[in-house]
Amino acid sequence: MNDKDNLLVLRNLIQNKLHFEITQYKDRYIERRLNARMGLTHVKSINEYIALLKKDPDELSKLKDALTINVTEFFRNPGTFNILEKSIIPQIITNKESDSTDVIKVWSAGCSSGEETYTLAILFLEGLKKSHKKFKVSINGTDIDRKSILTAKTGIYEGNKVKSIRKDLVDKYFQPVGDDYEIKPSVKQHIRFSFLDLTGINKKAPIYDLILCRNVIIYFKEDMKKELFLNFYDMLRKNGFxxxxxxxxxxGDAKDQFVTVNLAERVYKKMK
Ligand SMILES: C[S@@+](CC[C@H](N)C(=O)[O-])C[C@H]1O[C@@H](n2cnc3c(N)ncnc32)[C@H](O)[C@@H]1O
Known part of the structure; x- marks a missing residue:
């Protein structure tokens, strides 16, 4: 078999054994991740690597980790969270005053180990306090990586992870646990973490005021991206971000439907 055939065998193996929707990922991306694993396992050919995967379940799980790289941090890209804090969250709160529901609904799609989701919760709790409004906030964090979801649910992070957070916010929203920091129950109660593969979502009703999908679908094929952007558009309420x-x-079509609020920070709004 040539390398192309081998890659196909490997794609099928990943699809069937890992239940990972590999068809939506670009070849170039798979090859890069694969080369990294082959280098680390000192394997010389895809053929040899396939043999290794078949006999070593541990390597299968490492390959999955490599495919779903879950690098993240609290307040990642501070400029984005600055706009959220100063402009977007106050607008969402104001919009709620004329809304039929008093629940602000947020979705962190591809939330990894939860840092993005908790950052959002902290900023919404701060925003609501400042506005003296009594709206509820309900945040969904979803990811394809079950290990990351478990970490997110635990809400315990190493000390160096909270360094990017303002000290007053750490004091207010975290409690020290040995050398680590745990998110307080008063924050956790607003969040639900669950497994979700973004390549398989069915369109749902417009329920969200804000959706974040950051650094997740970079490696998806273009058609999948276009479909997903339209799904996000449909799942946002009027005036949602x-x-x-x-x-x-x-x-894709979503590009024409969304109005750009801030191009540098990639913030868009659904006007209708
Ligand atoms: C680099 S992290 C991004 C985390 C966070 N959004 C951020 O920007 O810091 C990418 C996450 O996307 C998740 N992911 C990759 N493919 C996915 C898919 N098909 N469905 C859901 N999540 C996926 C990975 O498991 C990983 O946790």
Missing amino acids: FIQGKNESLI
């Missing part, structure tokens, strides 16, 4: 990663761009 969508935020993507700083190095990502909006494509």
Whole structure:
């Protein structure tokens, strides 16, 4: 078999054994991740690597980790969270005054180990306090990586992880646990973490005021991205906001439907 055939065998193996929707990922991306694992396991050919995967379940799980790289941090890209704090969250709170529901609904799609989701919760709690409004906030954090979801649910982070957070916010929203920091129950109670593969979502009703999908779908095929952006558009309420990663761009029909609020920070709004 040549390398192309081997790659196909490997794609099938990943799809069937890991239940990972590999068809939506670009070849170039798979190859890069694969080369990294082959280097680390000192394997010389895809053929040899396939043999290794078949006999070593541990390597299968490492490959999955490599495919779903889950690097994240609290207040990642501070400029984005600055706009959220100063402009977007106050607008969402004001909009709620004329809304039929008093629940602010937020979705962190591809939330990894939860840092983005907790950052959002902290900023909404701060915003609501400042505005003296009694609205509820309900945040969904979803990811394809079950290990990350478990970490997110625990809400315990190493000391160096909270360094990017303002000290007054750490004091207010975290409690020290040995050398680590745990998110307080008063924050956790606003969040639900669950497994969700973004390549398989069915369109749902417009329920969200804010959706973030940052640094998750960079490696998705273009058609999948276009479909997903439209799904996000449909799932937002009127005047809802969508935020993507700083190095990502909006494509497809959703590009014409969303209004750009801040291009540098990739903030978009659904006007109708
Ligand atoms: C780099 S992290 C981004 C975390 C956070 N959004 C941020 O920007 O800091 C990418 C996350 O996307 C998740 N992911 C990758 N493919 C996914 C898919 N098909 N469905 C849901 N999550 C996925 C990975 O498991 C990983 O946790």
